[in-house]
Amino acid sequence: MDMGILFTLLMFASLFAFLMLGFPVAFTLAGTGVIFGVIGILTGTLDSSFLEFFPNRIFDNVIRNELLFAVPLFIMMGITLEKSKVAEDLLESMGQLFGNMPGGLGISVTLVGALLAASTGIVGATVVTMGLLSLPTMLRRGYDPALATGIIASSGTLGQIIPPSIVLILLADVMSSAWQQAQLSNDVFSPTPMSAGELFAGALVPGLILVGLYICYQLFIAIVKPDRCPAVKKSENEHLDQNFYKKLLMALIPPLALIISVLGSILSGIATPTEAASVGAIGALLLGALRMDSQNSKYFLLTIASLLALLFITNIADLRMDLNIVQLSDKIAFALAIALTLVFASGLFFALKQSWKSGILREVLTSTVRMSTMIYAILIGASLFSLVFRGYGGDTAIEHLLTNLPGGQVGALIAVMLVMFVLGFFLDFIEITFVVVPIVAPALLAMDGTLGPIWLGVMMAMNLQTSFLTPPFGFALFYLRGVAPESVKTSTMYRGVLPFIIIQIIGLLLLVAFPALTTWLPTKLFG
Amino acid sequence: MLEFANLLDKLNERFGLFLAITPLALMLVQFSIVLLVYVFGLGSIMIQESLQYINALMFLGGAGYTALYDDHVRVDIFYSKLKPKNRDMADLFGTVFFLWPMLILLWILTIPYVCESWRISEGSVETSGLPFIYLLKSTILLFCISLSLFAVAQSIRLSLKLFTAKEIS
Numbered sequence: 001m002d003m004g005i006l007f008t009l010l011m012f013a014s015l016f017a018f019l020m021l022g023f024p025v026a027f028t029l030a031g032t033g034v035i036f037g038v039i040g041i042l043t044g045t046l047d048s049s050f051l052e053f054f055p056n057r058i059f060d061n062v063i064r065n066e067l068l069f070a071v072p073l074f075i076m077m078g079i080t081l082e083k084s085k086v087a088e089d090l091l092e093s094m095g096q097l098f099g100n101m102p103g104g105l106g107i108s109v110t111l112v113g114a115l116l117a118a119s120t121g122i123v124g125a126t127v128v129t130m131g132l133l134s135l136p137t138m139l140r141r142g143y144d145p146a147l148a149t150g151i152i153a154s155s156g157t158l159g160q161i162i163p164p165s166i167v168l169i170l171l172a173d174v175m176s177s178a179w180q181q182a183q184l185s186n187d188v189f190s191p192t193p194m195s196a197g198e199l200f201a202g203a204l205v206p207g208l209i210l211v212g213l214y215i216c217y218q219l220f221i222a223i224v225k226p227d228r229c230p231a232v233k234k235s236e237n238e239h240l241d242q243n244f245y246k247k248l249l250m251a252l253i254p255p256l257a258l259i260i261s262v263l264g265s266i267l268s269g270i271a272t273p274t275e276a277a278s279v280g281a282i283g284a285l286l287l288g289a290l291r292m293d294s295q296n297s298k299y300f301l302l303t304i305a306s307l308l309a310l311l312f313i314t315n316i317a318d319l320r321m322d323l324n325i326v327q328l329s330d331k332i333a334f335a336l337a338i339a340l341t342l343v344f345a346s347g348l349f350f351a352l353k354q355s356w357k358s359g360i361l362r363e364v365l366t367s368t369v370r371m372s373t374m375i376y377a378i379l380i381g382a383s384l385f386s387l388v389f390r391g392y393g394g395d396t397a398i399e400h401l402l403t404n405l406p407g408g409q410v411g412a413l414i415a416v417m418l419v420m421f422v423l424g425f426f427l428d429f430i431e432i433t434f435v436v437v438p439i440v441a442p443a444l445l446a447m448d449g450t451l452g453p454i455w456l457g458v459m460m461a462m463n464l465q466t467s468f469l470t471p472p473f474g475f476a477l478f479y480l481r482g483v484a485p486e487s488v489k490t491s492t493m494y495r496g497v498l499p500f501i502i503i504q505i506i507g508l509l510l511l512v513a514f515p516a517l518t519t520w521l522p523t524k525l526f527g
Numbered sequence: 528m529l530e531f532a533n534l535l536d537k538l539n540e541r542f543g544l545f546l547a548i549t550p551l552a553l554m555l556v557q558f559s560i561v562l563l564v565y566v567f568g569l570g571s572i573m574i575q576e577s578l579q580y581i582n583a584l585m586f587l588g589g590a591g592y593t594a595l596y597d598d599h600v601r602v603d604i605f606y607s608k609l610k611p612k613n614r615d616m617a618d619l620f621g622t623v624f625f626l627w628p629m630l631i632l633l634w635i636l637t638i639p640y641v642c643e644s645w646r647i648s649e650g651s652v653e654t655s656g657l658p659f660i661y662l663l664k665s666t667i668l669l670f671c672i673s674l675s676l677f678a679v680a681q682s683i684r685l686s687l688k689l690f691t692a693k694e695i696s
Contacts, residue, residue, distance in 0.1 A: 022606020022614070023621025024599035031625020034632050051632070055640040058667055063583045072550050072585065073557065271561070278557035285554075310566060320568040337566060352551075365547035369585055372550070373593040374600060376586035380670070384629070426602055473604065 007045060008394035011036050015385070016426075025431055026374070029381035033388040040392060050391045057383050062376065066274060067173050067196055072372040073277035074166050077262075077284040078116070079364045079371075082129060084288025084355070086255055087116050091133055093251035096244075099232035103222030105141060106151045106229050109134045110214045113155025114162050114207070115259055127156035127476045131483040144228035145488045147221065150496030153476040154214060154503075157465045160429060161458070162207035163200035164263055164280070167429045169273055170375070171457050172196035174437045179453040182445035194453045196273045197266050201522040202454035204267070206462060206511055213503045254290070258283040267525055282348065285361075289351035292358055296350070303347025310340045375430055382434035389439070399443040409449040416440045417463050424467025428475065432464060451515045458518045459511055466504035469497050529687060532680040536595055539676050543592025549585035553578060576657045583666040591673025594681075612689070619685040626678050633671050641665050 015032045019025060040046030062068070081087045091112045098104030113130055130152050138148040160167050176194040183191035222229055262280040265271040271279070290300040313319070317333035355361040389395070402412040423432055437460065445453060468475040471494040481490060511517055556578055563569045593599055606617060641664050650658035 018625070019602045020605055021617045021621060022601045022603050022609070023617060023625060024594070024601050026599050027621060027626045027629055030629035031621070034628040035624070037632075038628075052636060054632075055637045055664075055667055059664055063587075063663060063666070064579055066578070069553065069557065069578055069582050072553060072582065076550050076554060271565075274557060275561045278554050278561060281554045282558050310562075314566045318568075319566060341562065341566075361551075362547060365550050366544065368550040369543065369546050369589045370593045370596055370598040373586045373589035374598050377590055377593070377599055381629070384632075426604065428600060430600075478604070 004393040026377035026381035033385040070274040070277040077280040080284040089251040102226040146496030154500035172199040178441035181442040202518040306343040409447040425473030532683040535680040539591040587670040591677040
């Protein structure tokens with residue numbers, strides 16, 4: 001065994017041991033990189049000049065990476081919906097809508113988790129929010145604690161695989177360069193790219209299948225053992241008059257419309273994820289203002305209406321004024337569009353002012369800065385780590401290892417999936433995406449029989465999601481434990497999550513048996 | 528000494544609060560681009576490139592502030608079960624053996640990198656882009672500065688806590 005491989009293994013082992021200390025991941029990654037870089041230079045195994053690339057890597061791969069702008073914007077959208085209680089209302093209204101049938105409350109939690117968890121993407125944060133919001137209600141309404149915690153933990157991880165999710169954006173970024181690398185190493189000199197939109201499209205059907213399976217399981221329980229998930233008693237829910245339905249629609253439709261339009265504009269290829277994310281963040285802000293400041297609701301509604309009118313005009317008229325011949329109708333439309341833009345801008349300014357006054361905007365903004373910085377710092381730490389790792393020839397060593405496994409591509413795939421599953425006990429999605437995926441994905445994608453980057457990405461995402469649910473280390477359980485009352489035993493939680501792990505495994509097997517579940521929609525949409 | 532550490536923290540805190548305008552700016556600028564492009568059919572590489580500056584300012588400048596709030600994720604399977612004193616020891620160990628080496632390396636590598644860019648007044652690769660690449664590259668120094676402030680403060684605070692507590696008690 002040559003020095004390079006020895007150092008590669010040692011480097012990974014040390015990283016793992018160091019991470020267990022609990023020091024922030026970003027700095028541990030970078031620090032391990034530096035320590036091994038210095039050792040390598042001192043022992044003559046490494047050439048010192050390769051470290052000089054590091055600032056330029058930060059500049060090229062991180063600072064100038066436009067796809068990553070979507071991350072702070074989606075975070076902002078998620079935090080705004082959460083802090084301005086739009087998410088809470090959504091959960092409550094859904095609970096009321098479905099609450100009077102057995103299992104209804106749990107199904108609402110699954111649906112809301114699938115919709116809203118998407119925009120934060122940090123397993124811990126999502127599970128904590130969902131746990132705080134819905135666990136007390138479910139227990140009070142007489143839900144079996146095992147079932148309730150199982151539903152919450154599983155729904156909290158569901159958001160990762162349902163687009164638009166932050167981890168999918170990060171994964172798309174890493175996957176697309178892995179895919180380019182794989183094609184180049186197979187002598188394809190004009191490699192086809194893979195976009196975040198394509199990965200979103202690929203993840204949509206599998207994600208919805210999981211939601212469907214979760215709901216089917218809950219319906220099954222509701223029919224077989226209705227006392228584990230009782231309906232909300234009529235007395236608590238009797239004023240089902242017109243007013244109630246109006247409130248319900250108000251809580252349900254706006255956030256749903258927002259998320260669907262953001263996702264739709266990405267999937268239809270109209271907008272890039274970053275553009276769609278900015279619209280999503282603005283929309284969330286207006287919905288938040290509408291929710292928190294009911295006195296001024298007519299202004300906010302006017303603002304939203306003017307934006308919709310603007311989009312309508314764009315569709316029926318040509319607003320480019322620098323053409324040679326501009327028709328009169330287009331001129332009128334242009335003037336109208338300017339007016340609408342002004343109305344919208346002043347409405348937006350007013351909404352910003354109101355939410356600044358209430359203190360929500362400040363909270364949203366500072367949280368967004370911190371959460372985005374945290375993700376970016378891991379990216380920087382991971383790129384220093386992998387720079388040194390590559391310096392030792394670690395990537396070729398791993399590639400060699402994978403290609404020599406028995407069973408060819410399938411064997412390598414199974415090995416990678418198992419390793420990722422175990423790593424998922426200790427590391428969050430983001431770290432695995434930045435550290436492990438860039439090392440293993442190019443080799444996997446270059447091997448014969450590969451099903452392409454979209455399929456591999458979705459498999460990895462679903463695999464990790466399963467890992468986060470699996471006792472005793474699963475992230476989701478770990479965080480849910482933190483917010484669940486003492487009366488709910490940890491063993492109860494483990495029991496509750498088991499059926500959902502089985503569902504996840506069914507989902508993974510479905511993807512393996514029918515790869516078209518992921519590849520069909522991207523091909524259909526993006527050709 | 529402790530006052531000095533608190534002063535450094537305050538600097539990071541102030542800067543972090545100032546950075547709160549960056550996500551707002553990012554959202555507004557990106558949204559304006561969407562309106563200009565999709566509604567009025569106008570595009571500008573300069574405005575597009577300004578997003579890079581805003582974003583870089585946020586995530587590189589905010590690193591120290593985030594550390595101050597302890598929002599950099601940890602693998603806390605064991606950490607969360609440690610006694611406060613052992614946590615402090617783990618943190619001091621990490622600061623000395625991971626954070627400091629990273630910062631020293633970054634300082635050594637980034638200063639010549641940024642200086643070179645200033646020397647040639649590096650502009651955008653796009654002809655109609657923003658000609659301030661040297662400023663954009665300098666944002667990497669913000670990462671070094673804000674984290675160094677944090678690292679100094681953290682080293683002082685933890686050492687004082689760990690090594691003087693005995694004498695008091």
